[in-house]
Amino acid sequence: MRLLLKIVPFAQLVEQYGTPLYVYSKKTILDDMRRIEAAFDGTPHVTYYAIKANANSQILQILAAEGLGADVASRGELFLALRAGFPPSRITFSGVGKRDDELVYALEHDIFAYYVESTQEIEVLNQIAGSMGKRARILLRVNLDIDAGGHAYVSTSLRHNKFGLPHAKALEVLRTARSLPHIDVRGIHSHVGSQITKSAIFVKAAEAVAEIIRHLRDGGVPIEDLDFGGGFGIQYHGFIRNKHLPLEHAEEAHLTSTDLLRAALPILRTLDCRLSIQPGRAIVAHGGTLLTRVIYRKETEEKTFLIVDGAMNDLIRPALYHAHHQIVPLQITNAPFETVDVVGPICESGDFFAFDRRLPRMERGDVMALMCAGAYGYVQASVYNARPRPAEILVDKANHTVIRPRETLEQL
Numbered sequence: 294m295r296l297l298l299k300i301v302p303f304a305q306l307v308e309q310y311g312t313p314l315y316v317y318s319k320k321t322i323l324d325d326m327r328r329i330e331a332a333f334d335g336t337p338h339v340t341y342y343a344i345k346a347n348a349n350s351q352i353l354q355i356l357a358a359e360g361l362g363a364d365v366a367s368r369g370e371l372f373l374a375l376r377a378g379f380p381p382s383r384i385t386f387s388g389v390g391k392r393d394d395e396l397v398y399a400l401e402h403d404i405f406a407y408y409v410e411s412t413q414e415i416e417v418l419n420q421i422a423g424s425m426g427k428r429a430r431i432l433l434r435v436n437l438d439i440d441a442g443g444h445a446y447v448s449t450s451l452r453h454n455k456f457g458l459p460h461a462k463a464l465e466v467l468r469t470a471r472s473l474p475h476i477d478v479r480g481i482h483s484h485v486g487s488q489i490t491k492s493a494i495f496v497k498a499a500e501a502v503a504e505i506i507r508h509l510r511d512g513g514v515p516i517e518d519l520d521f522g523g524g525f526g527i528q529y530h531g532f533i534r535n536k537h538l539p540l541e542h543a544e545e546a547h548l549t550s551t552d553l554l555r556a557a558l559p560i561l562r563t564l565d566c567r568l569s570i571q572p573g574r575a576i577v578a579h580g581g582t583l584l585t586r587v588i589y590r591k592e593t594e595e596k597t598f599l600i601v602d603g604a605m606n607d608l609i610r611p612a613l614y615h616a617h618h619q620i621v622p623l624q625i626t627n628a629p630f631e632t633v634d635v636v637g638p639i640c641e642s643g644d645f646f647a648f649d650r651r652l653p654r655m656e657r658g659d660v661m662a663l664m665c666a667g668a669y670g671y672v673q674a675s676v677y678n679a680r681p682r683p684a685e686i687l688v689d690k691a692n693h694t695v696i697r698p699r700e701t702l703e704q705l
């Protein structure tokens with residue numbers, strides 16, 4: 294049996310462009326994005342796509358054309374957002390460490406708002422904006438001290454994390470900020486983590502921001518804007534179901550990002566704020582796949598290894614966060630299942646895609662698809678071991694476009 298994942302002709306693309314190869318489906322990305330928009334059910338809001346999740350210029354252009362805003366985390370991301378056509382009035386700048394030159398660049402382009410994370414940042418922004426004869430709109434990122442679960446590296450709202458300011462300090466900080474001549478205090482922002490899979494966390498975060506907004510307003514700080522951040526989890530396990538594939542059980546099996554968002558909306562709607570969110574993963578993850586080919590099978594007394602031509606430099610999520618990507622052979626047959634380690638060629642034991650994974654038996658030359666690799670995939674790719682980065686292909690109905698050619702040796 295042949296697997297043509299949805300409408301994407303993977304086998305043909307592999308033949309034409311080789312492996313490892315990132316392939317995106319425009320339809321899946323747009324469908325996921327529109328589902329998020331539809332979940333608001335008419336509630337006025339702005340969705341700032343978190344560019345860090347996937348910054349390919351063609352994908353940015355697609356999302357800009359749909360009327361989304363963009364959340365950027367660096368001067369480079371701001372450059373890409375502007376070039377892709379996001380209007381400056383729909384761009385926000387997040388991040389705990391914005392450099393002076395980055396603030397100058399953003400002020401030159403009159404972006405909508407700065408999500409500030411320290412008192413010193415507010416002072417520096419005030420001073421730079423003043424020197425340029427401008428005012429900067431700010432939202433204060435509050436640290437809610439909520440445990441979002443998941444890997445420690447993607448938790449962002451625990452007291453000991455570097456992000457935001459403790460909510461108890463918000464009133465004092467914003468009162469002071471309001472007295473600064475070049476700062477326009479607009480509201481607050483929270484982002485509790487990434488790949489959050491429990492509605493209860495979002496409800497808790499919404500209750501916490503509601504409480505903070507009440508406290509700030511009571512203290513004389515008007516709050517017009519609330520950005521509720523991103524972090525809406527997606528289904529990674531068992532994305533493709535087929536009787537010739539091992540069943541992947543996971544608590545996220547029935548998870549949809551929109552249910553997570555919907556759980557918080559009843560609270561957020563009551564706050565009388567200009568509401569925004571900043572999803573990244575939930576928009577682009579499902580639309581991307583990394584294809585990689587088995588170079589060797591190696592059987593030892595302990596293990597069977599499938600050594601593939603993709604590696605941690607192409608997709609670092611398993612190495613970085615022990616993240617799970619479902620692995621699906623391009624040709625699905627009724628091959629018996631076996632337990633394997635899927636590893637790359639890099640000289641690190643952390644260079645793996647899966648440990649002890651049940652998969653249909655695969656041979657040298659077979660191609661496998663690592664599913665749901667559209668977010669935090671290519672953007673985190675590197676040239677470690679002098680391995681040129683893979684090509685990126687965008688499939689749109691029956692057509693496909695190379696949206697980033699494979700890096701060449703000369704570019705290393």
Ligand SMILES: Cc1ncc(COP(=O)(O)O)c(C=O)c1O
Pocket residue numbers: 343345346364387388484486487488522523524525571572573574575668
């Ligand atoms: C400030 C901020 N906003 C939005 C996002 C997007 O998160 P996600 O891709 O989980 O939706 C991130 C990512 O960590 C972030 O740091």
